[in-house]
Amino acid sequence: MADDTDRRPLPATGWAVLGLLSFGEELSGYDLKKWSDRSLRFFYWSPSFSQIYSELKRLERAGYASSRTVAQETGTRDKRVYRITAEGLEAVRAWAREAPVDPPVLKHGPMLRLWLGHLLEPEQMREVLLRHREFAQDMHDRAVADAELARDEPAWAYPALTLKWAERYYASERDLTAAMLADVEAAAGRTSDRA
Template identity: 45%
Template sequence: MSQPSPDGGYPAMPATAYAVLGLLSFGPEVTGYDLRKWAMNMRFFYWSPAQSQIYGELRRLREHGFVHEHTEPQPGRPDKRLYKITEAGVDAFRDWLDHAEVGPPALKHSVALRLFFGHQADPNRLRETLRDYVTWTKGQLAELTDLRGRLEPDLPYPAMVAAWGESYFKAEIAAAKAAIAGLDSHVGAGAPTLRARTASRRRSGRGPRRSP
């Protein structure tokens, strides 16, 4: 069982392990499947792990003494495994909340990446991609707004994060619409893309321009 080091430190663990501890800190003894269902609502804020990932983190936490596991027999079915956070787990989780470094979020925005390379794209297809993203984001916003309504008032802190997420999605919608307007302005000004210029050169038989 892991114990705090003399300087108050705890074993190095990924943020996902602490997310599992956090879900368990709400109190009830739960199964890994229950955690997976709860974690699906966290996809708006942080991560949506696979079932195998949750069980992997539960094993890690159990080895450190941060989670207690016991089984309940089920006639004709596999035993049910139930998990509960320990006092050591609560201490480790609070230490992480108080002392974890503040770092930038990991942003992997595939639509923004495609826009970044728009000089090679078909402008009409790029516009469709941005509009599709606006539609998808509006759907996520509607789901999150519904979730926040169900979180309030019993779970005020998750509700605050849900409100944060709503602001994020609204900003994404505004940014995507601004990008569409910028694309329309750029294409409307008659600026050809590299893709269009390359196609024109090929039709003229000159071939693509060589890089210097």
């Protein structure tokens, strides 16, 4: 019998892990981390291994997931795999359909540095923006590659769409950063004219 004290509310990470299990496969904690790195990290966050294992324990206590140990080759540690239960599928479906959708909260390190640009040298600000542009390009490229892998998996039709969104988001972030580089140059010119 499930422990009612662990039923709800789950933290967002718990719903994310349960959502990964909702695709119907038995997955180890390692598999869940790999899947989250190929999908969740583009638009939410990819939980750490410790967060994943903590949530798996919580999901089992709630009756939303079950696990079993699978024997591995000699000399290799057995692994535990997890599967969503019917009750877990019902819970995550209800959460996806009924829970309010939180608006995104922008926590943007480069923007915070830009806001404090008066405390930096123009070259430092430029370097922050150049690194961010490279990051955005890298995330764009990874989203494209992961979307390619997801395309052949019928169960991943909607995750593939989120990867397309991530691809477009990081392309726009890259382009916004390039425009901001020009704006910073113009602002640096205005402040040096006053000096």
